[in-house]
Every structure is written in structure tokens, then in C-alpha cells.
Amino acid sequence: MSTSPLRDFVVAVTREVERDAAEAQRLAAVRAHLARLVARDDWLPDELAQPHPQHYRQYLLHADPLERFSVVSFVWGPGQRTPVHDHTVWGLIGMLRGEEVAQNFAYDAAGCLVPTGPAQRLRPGDVEAVSPTLGDIHQVSNAFDDRSSISIHVYGANIGAVHRWVYAPDGTRKPFVSGYSNTWVPNLWDRSKETT
Amino acid sequence: MSTSPLRDFVVAVTREVERDAAEAQRLAAVRAHLARLVARDDWLPDELAQPHPQHYRQYLLHADPLERFSVVSFVWGPGQRTPVHDHTVWGLIGMLRGEEVAQNFAYDAAGCLVPTGPAQRLRPGDVEAVSPTLGDIHQVSNAFDDRSSISIHVYGANIGAVHRWVYAPDGTRKPFVSGYSNTWVPNLWDRSKETT
Ligand SMILES: [Fe+3]
Ligand SMILES: [Fe+3]
Ligand SMILES: [Mg+2]
Numbered sequence: 001m002s003t004s005p006l007r008d009f010v011v012a013v014t015r016e017v018e019r020d021a022a023e024a025q026r027l028a029a030v031r032a033h034l035a036r037l038v039a040r041d042d043w044l045p046d047e048l049a050q051p052h053p054q055h056y057r058q059y060l061l062h063a064d065p066l067e068r069f070s071v072v073s074f075v076w077g078p079g080q081r082t083p084v085h086d087h088t089v090w091g092l093i094g095m096l097r098g099e100e101v102a103q104n105f106a107y108d109a110a111g112c113l114v115p116t117g118p119a120q121r122l123r124p125g126d127v128e129a130v131s132p133t134l135g136d137i138h139q140v141s142n143a144f145d146d147r148s149s150i151s152i153h154v155y156g157a158n159i160g161a162v163h164r165w166v167y168a169p170d171g172t173r174k175p176f177v178s179g180y181s182n183t184w185v186p187n188l189w190d191r192s193k194e195t196t
Numbered sequence: 197m198s199t200s201p202l203r204d205f206v207v208a209v210t211r212e213v214e215r216d217a218a219e220a221q222r223l224a225a226v227r228a229h230l231a232r233l234v235a236r237d238d239w240l241p242d243e244l245a246q247p248h249p250q251h252y253r254q255y256l257l258h259a260d261p262l263e264r265f266s267v268v269s270f271v272w273g274p275g276q277r278t279p280v281h282d283h284t285v286w287g288l289i290g291m292l293r294g295e296e297v298a299q300n301f302a303y304d305a306a307g308c309l310v311p312t313g314p315a316q317r318l319r320p321g322d323v324e325a326v327s328p329t330l331g332d333i334h335q336v337s338n339a340f341d342d343r344s345s346i347s348i349h350v351y352g353a354n355i356g357a358v359h360r361w362v363y364a365p366d367g368t369r370k371p372f373v374s375g376y377s378n379t380w381v382p383n384l385w386d387r388s389k390e391t392t
Binding site: 010011014015018060062063064065066067070158160161177178179180182183184185186187188189190191192193194 | 266
């Protein structure tokens, strides 16, 4: 197994954030790169694909040092789900393995947080977007009760440092910073064995 | 132990390589950041400080995704040394732990590679430079036969991908790409526990 598809993705997104671009253009560009990354499932190190028995895990794959973007593997064990939460920055979700179900939420005229639109089911290769512009509050579940699912997320910040919110059914919200489940990230940069 | 001094260094050097600068200005800026990093020895993870019984090790600490710079911990076991070698890009060597001895080489008028100037001894906190402009060929040794020494190197490229040279005593040279001793690098980016 080679992590070079992940390296190629990191390089492409770094080049993208080096350019000035409006959010819609940026999302379109990163979406195309992410679609290419999740079109194959032969590059994620096993160490970053392990579920936790009690709760989902978020493993950092790469953080831009200027915190313009970050890439994580989001790993659900059987039947696990997130609380209703927001992001405060743009995000793209590329389904790698298994399937997940996402339900968007928004405030109604009475100030209540309610589901909007049908739940969406993501299958391997699918890519979806969130952002404060597009709709930023959702709840995501593993579609399966009997196996893990994994999606690759890209956020427009270091998501391990972003102050954001979890929403309770009664409409109240609590602050959180998600952090990361791993203390080591893959070394993508040994190119000594490449043929020239 | 916190790796945050390494993160601060990576951020500072990334900001530096984002600016246009002549080599002398770049080296002066990075030298100041590296001097600050090696002024303390409380941040290098133990996993990246382990010597190998037979040969020195080069652990990647961070690679810029656009390969404008890389940072490594260079770990000598007792009595170990490098062959005579070059870099082809600028490099800065900051002594972290123990001591090392560096001898520069250059070609003389007859085309022979000969030592130039006295050997230099680096002590914790010292920073030295190499580059094709300043003198790029040297041999470096652990100053000690009875313990490890560690220096932190910054190069103006992904040194795990640079095609460079090792020089034999008879003046012939062989190509090499150094690669890295580690397949995982530290996750510097979990800021969820920081107080705001
Ligand atoms: Fe989300
Ligand atoms: Fe060297
Ligand atoms: Mg589809």
C-alpha cells in the first residue's frame, strides 16, 4: 500500500489554498480533488481506519501549517452517530468505505432547530459539502449496524482548533473543539524509492 | 512534554518561505527561528530520538507540502559519522543534544577533494549553515564515543527527495537520496486543549 494518493491530494489542495478564490470556486476545485482521492480505497493506513467501541473517531491525515485546511479520516463503528453539530468553516465529505446517512438541520421561524430536506445517503465515491453559506448544521450516522464506515473530510481550517457547537434536541447548544484521535500522522514525503 | 515549540517553528518557517527572499535573508530568518527551537530540549518526541546500532538516522519532523523546506532530527549513536556528502540546497544545523564535529571539504586546483579549514565543534544551541553558495560538502561525526547526539536540520527542499552525492576518498562520487527513517510524523495540530 502506498500513501501517494494522499500526498498528491495534499499537494493539490495546498496549491489551491495558495490561490485567491471565492468559496464556490474553492469548493469546486477541492471537490474534484477529493472525488479523485475517494475513487480508490487502497491508500489509507490501517492505523487510521480503526473504530473505537464507544464513539466515532477523527484521525488527522494532514494539517496545513497556516491552518487554511485540514484532512481527516472519520471512522464510525457499527451504529455510531455524531450529535447535531456545526462546522463554522467549509467542509467536504468524501465517502471512502461503507455508507453514511446525513441529515441537515436549520432554525425555523419560531427559532426551533428542525430537520430540513430528506436524509442523504452517501456511498463510496460520493462527495458532499457543508458551510455556513450552504447549510452548516447536520447529524451524520453510520448507515450500518454491523460494520464500520469511513469518510474523508476536508475543512477550510485546522478543524482540531475550531471553536464550534453541538446542538441539543431542546435547541440549546454547547461549545466544543473536536481535536484529533491520533498523535502521529503519516509521513507522506519519503520519495527516495521513486524512480526518476 | 509538548511539541508546540516545533509547531511554532514550522509555522514561522512556512511564513518565511511564503515570502520572496534572497538566500542570505532566508538563511538569516530561518537561523533565528532554529536558534530559538534548539535553545530548549523539551519538545522532541522520544520516538524520534532513538539511535540505530549500526548507522545514523534521519527522522522527518515536518515537510512543507510544496517541498520548499523540510525539518529532520539527525540522530547519531556513539561514534557514528556520515560519509563525505553534499546537499545541493541550503541547510541549517541546530545542535539539540550532545555535540558533533563537522569538517568542510572543497576541490583544490588539481581537482582533489580536500578538507578546508579546521573542524568545527557544535554544542547545544549552536547553529551552522551549508549551501552550494557557502560550501556544500562536509562530513559530520558524533563528537562522543559513549553516547548519542542529536541535531535538528532544516533544508531548502524535501531532503527525502533530493538527488545528491556521497564522495569517496579517491574523489569519485555516487548518487544518493537519503529518505527518512520514520513512517509517522508527530501530529502538531491538536489545539483542542488550548485555553483561549
Ligand atoms: Fe459534520
Ligand atoms: Fe550534511
Ligand atoms: Mg451516488
